[in-house]
Amino acid sequence: MAEKPSIAIGQVMENRSVAPGHFLLTIRLPLSFATPIPGQFVMIRDPDRDEPLLPRPISVYGFQREDGHAILNLLCRVAGRGTSLFSRLNSGSTLTVLGPLGRGFTIDPDVRQILLVAGGVGAAPLAFLLQECVFSKPHSAKRQVTAYLGAGTAELLTGLNRFEGFCNLRTATDDGSCGYHGNVTEMLALDLGEYDAKSTLILACGPMAMIRSLDLLLRDTRIRCQVSLEERMACGVGACLGCVVAIKEGEGRNGYRRVCHDGPVFDIGEIHWNPPVEG
């Protein structure tokens, strides 16, 4: 069960550039901050600035409790003005952190093989999931974990160190500079036959185009797949109805569901692609 979220004042302990346009924030929070479930996210905001005005959603990449504090890691890509300002935060600066929010990944007891599929910074929630599997839950050691990580170039395969040694690892780059030359779904397609459909679960996070091609790839299989979706957010708590995606509600009916509250993790089969969710 997800614990109750709160608004906490965090302090940036470290803000490190990890690749061009990518940075890793380490934030110190009060111990009272609830333990996030992998796939959950936080909304962060610089309380001293008008810009970004609205907080920005970022997935939990790491979380520990240490010396009377909770320590939160966020892996971020500079996508626009807000993330660009965050990338320039000095250590010592203050951030408000709202969370943990949303519905994370769910691993049914019958799952024996987990495939993590990530595009770019989508690796963040999956790295946290792996951390939780490996460190927190001894029982889950019975499960095989294989990660398929894709990015534009070798340099952009951020967060790799959180996977190496903790699971089987396959990498793909668009330019072939590391691992498979091509995108991550193509690479997965080559291996897919090897997995037992009934006991395998795919957990994926990445750009919409990746999720879309994953959906096409899995359509004829019976492999379960949960994806973490992204949509612009204002409140992050389900109040504004700003962050919806079209979801099949059964009996041919469709409806909009809130990524922040009903997601961000959805079963891939729930997504209603036509009309496309974006663009």
Added chain:
Amino acid sequence: MAEKPSIAIGQVMENRSVAPGHFLLTIRLPLSFATPIPGQFVMIRDPDRDEPLLPRPISVYGFQREDGHAILNLLCRVAGRGTSLFSRLNSGSTLTVLGPLGRGFTIDPDVRQILLVAGGVGAAPLAFLLQECVFSKPHSAKRQVTAYLGAGTAELLTGLNRFEGFCNLRTATDDGSCGYHGNVTEMLALDLGEYDAKSTLILACGPMAMIRSLDLLLRDTRIRCQVSLEERMACGVGACLGCVVAIKEGEGRNGYRRVCHDGPVFDIGEIHWNPPVEG
């Protein structure tokens, strides 16, 4: 003659608290920045922020050229949101500095006695004037300078060190904690008879109430007096017509003049007090 103003990128070298709610900014500017005339001001803004949106006018408190740079000192009081944000600027941060702007003080050749009259942070432009008199212009040594500085408490007599030893000094505090117990105009009134009206020039800067009482005090004398006025500004260069004060234009006619361009220094007799300029 005033040199041509420019927009320069400045770097905060030091930001020091000098009294409760008062801070001293030391800003490094390119050598090309024009030399300000005492009484001139700059418009400063944090280019990375939306707030304050408009630059804020601050008088030049000190200016030197050193090691291939121009060094600007500003003495500021936290008056609202903009100055509060400036007070928190770290050294190393960037500021845009527009200036030097406006018409400074003018000292006619026949002046033998200069009286500097300041209320609170109004000491800033007068300290710069004194610096220029003492250090830059050997001839002006023939002139006597006496400073009358007033503030709420001893603590708030900021910039005192820039006067001590360089001129005759009289201080007044509202609570009597340093010097005369009362306001600076009252203190000046006691001495006024000692000065020769024809060769004395008063240069004043401070709150509107101080300027107003100075005007009343001087009305029956023939002592010349220039005052530096303040008004909300947007452009600082005379374009927006936002910063006007009512000025007597002779023959009973009045009109609005721009503090930023036609001032901030005006002859006290020019000010049209009725209707009052503010409140």
Added chain:
Amino acid sequence: MEADKNTVVPGRLAVDLCGLVLKNPVMTASGTFGYGEEYAPFCDLNRLGAIVVKGLSLEPRAGNPPPRIMETRCGMLNAVGLQNVGVRAFIAKKLPFLRQFNVAVIANIFGETIDEYRRVTEILTHAAGVNAIEVNISCPNVKKGGVAFGAHPDAAASVTEAVRGETDLPVIVKLTPNVTDITEIAQAVESAGADAVSLINTLTGMSVDIERRRPHLANVTGGLSGPAVKPVALRMVWQVIRSVKIPVIGIGGISTAADALEFLITGASAVQIGTANFIHPAATMEIIDGIEDYMIRHRIGCMQDLLGSLQTDG
């Protein structure tokens, strides 16, 4: 009654809003606080003056396709398109949660026809636990080709009359700012029986993604809210206060106690907090505290002495 912070100086912040006595003048704005439950982890709902729920229609509505929101400088655009669970599901599933709290519940309603407004009002009036109705007249009047009911005095008055005729609850009419003369609309709804008016709803705006050369919102245009709109909202509140006798509720860009005080001093009887909830989920709590601190600091003993205390020359 709980011994909450507000009761330290009993009633200092209390306001009487057309018969509805509120603990304090701070409400949440419709569409920005869900049905209350979404913000319960961050706010003590008992401390609010009132909760105005997301706009309700007769039937559930799916709303507009995404993207629905976009941040702008000091503001945001939304084109949610009035997605809501419908009035019956509200009463069955959302109202019971709100009834647990000691807070006034105001139901915000809208319709595409006058009859729809009437029927939603009727249903809400019979449900226990709704303390007032706020009528959103900014939505498109299908009969008049999609122009908002709130854009024309006659249409605004007709909606007001219809709702008025259907309920004994206080009727608050919420005005759109996208008009030439808001006082004309305010006077029309006052004559038609409104107990109060609230303003402003969002200003219509737009934003373009220059890389994709497409509007940021699927709906092209959306409603602008947040700190950016505050000066326009305050001006309209000032105008309306001087042209009607019924209470005026100020809305638009209020995000701090100082913002709220600007409206209260100008003469608004209460304020609603919208976008600020998204920016800071405990905004309402800090605003209530800040108003109280201000009153203590300025030795203002009760709201009546604060409201409308603005001085202007002549």
Added chain:
Amino acid sequence: MEADKNTVVPGRLAVDLCGLVLKNPVMTASGTFGYGEEYAPFCDLNRLGAIVVKGLSLEPRAGNPPPRIMETRCGMLNAVGLQNVGVRAFIAKKLPFLRQFNVAVIANIFGETIDEYRRVTEILTHAAGVNAIEVNISCPNVKKGGVAFGAHPDAAASVTEAVRGETDLPVIVKLTPNVTDITEIAQAVESAGADAVSLINTLTGMSVDIERRRPHLANVTGGLSGPAVKPVALRMVWQVIRSVKIPVIGIGGISTAADALEFLITGASAVQIGTANFIHPAATMEIIDGIEDYMIRHRIGCMQDLLGSLQTDG
């Protein structure tokens, strides 16, 4: 002709605005760039598409008492009250300075009566060095009790006709956003002979000093401008573009090249930069450079291919 930056790719940024060929679509907005000379130390005036000067009336005007301006969140309020030197002093003292530069000069005019508009136009038409007239119809129509000419289609059309009858110069009518339906006004002035429309002027707003419990502006209300208003301005530009055939000049909150591009992509033929000049005196220079960089990056060879290239569904 000077070999300035713009001529590197000759004419890439050039626009034809109702017969007036401009180097680029970036102009300064009236009232925010003085008479040009104030910004000459910071900008190369030769690089501007056009300079629109501070509003001119028949006789000099003193304007409103101070305080006249106040900063708001991402915007500012002004109540300058159209202080200006008068049209004759402009021609005698300000125009000669502007004539030294290779830049189009647009005279912004206003009057309290239609006859005043007519006479100012007549005087400007006979003065050499004015390239177009921009008619500000947001000012109070004294005959109609102070309501702006721009608030009613008939009044807006009458002013336009009067100016049109008096000059062969291009006539640009500048619209106020404080109306229910701006397309109605735009169509009225188009029919009355306007060669182009420019929008928006400021949104009326207000701000209160809570410590003194007085309005921040001596005039109580003022005009809101700056980044805060951009979404409203862009929406109105989009609406007007779809309802008239004459060129539309976009104004309102433009402070970066990206902002300007939003308007140009939406279909504005040119843009005006107002409050951004105060924020950053070289804003216009950076906007011109930024538009060029964008066009190079997106391989857009000329303005025609950029203007109005917005894609919307359906």
